[in-house]
Amino acid sequence: xxxxxxxxxxxxxxxxxxxxxxxxxxxxxxxxxxxxxxxxxxxxxxxxxxxxxxxxxxxxxxxxxxxxxxxxxxxxxxxxxxxxxxxxxxxxxxxxxxxxxxxxxxxxxxxxxxxxxxxxxxxxxxxxxxxxxxxxxxxxxxxxxxxxxxxxxxxxxxxxxxxxxxxxxxxxxxxxxxxxx
Numbered sequence: 001x002x003x004x005x006x007x008x009x010x011x012x013x014x015x016x017x018x019x020x021x022x023x024x025x026x027x028x029x030x031x032x033x034x035x036x037x038x039x040x041x042x043x044x045x046x047x048x049x050x051x052x053x054x055x056x057x058x059x060x061x062x063x064x065x066x067x068x069x070x071x072x073x074x075x076x077x078x079x080x081x082x083x084x085x086x087x088x089x090x091x092x093x094x095x096x097x098x099x100x101x102x103x104x105x106x107x108x109x110x111x112x113x114x115x116x117x118x119x120x121x122x123x124x125x126x127x128x129x130x131x132x133x134x135x136x137x138x139x140x141x142x143x144x145x146x147x148x149x150x151x152x153x154x155x156x157x158x159x160x161x162x163x164x165x166x167x168x169x170x171x172x173x174x175x176x177x178x179x180x181x
Contacts, residue, residue, distance in 0.1 A: 010037050011045045017114035018055060018068040019082040021171045024114045025067040034115065086116055087144025088173065095136045096174045102126040103155065104175035112171045119147045123165060125158045
C-alpha cells in the first residue's frame with residue numbers, strides 16, 4: 001500500500017522508524033546500519049523529511065539526532081497510516097479490545113524501534129483467557145501478514161520485570177501510559 005504512494009523504499013523505512021514509535025531517535029550512521037542502506041541515501045531522505053517539517057533534527061555534539069516532529073499537523077495522520085500499514089491497528093481492534101481485563105498492552109522489540117521485521121512482540125498485563133488469545137492471535141496474523149509473539153503477565157510480574165521489558169522504549173497500544181514509571 002505505502003509502496004504505491006511513496007516510491008522511495010528508504011523513505012518508507014524511515015517513516016516506519018520514526019512514525020511507528022514517535023519516541024524513537026536516531027543518527028545517520030545508525031540508521032544506515034539498521035536499515036541496511038547507504039548513508040548517502042539515508043541522508044537525502046532525512047533532509048527531505050526534515051525540510052518538510054516531518055522530522056526534527058537536533059545537534060548532539062558532532063552528529064545530528066533525528067526524531068518525528070510530533071507537533072506537525074500531519075503527525076497523527078502519518079502515525080495512524082503507519083499503524084495501519086504494519087497492522088498494529090488491526091491487532092488492537094481484534095485482539096486486545098476483546099480479551100477482557102487488559103490493564104496495559106505494549107509492543108517491544110523491533111516494532112517498538114520502528115523496524116518492520118515481520119514479528120510483533122506483544123506484552124499484555126492483565127487477566128485474559130489464554131486459549132481465546134491464541135485464537136485471536138491466529139486470526140490477526142492472517143489479517144496483517146505478520147507473526148505475533150505474546151507474553152501475558154499479571155501486575156506483580158509486570159512490576160518485577162519492568163526493567164527487563166524495556167517499557168521506556170516500548171510502544172504502548174492499550175492502557176495507562178503512567179504505568180511506565
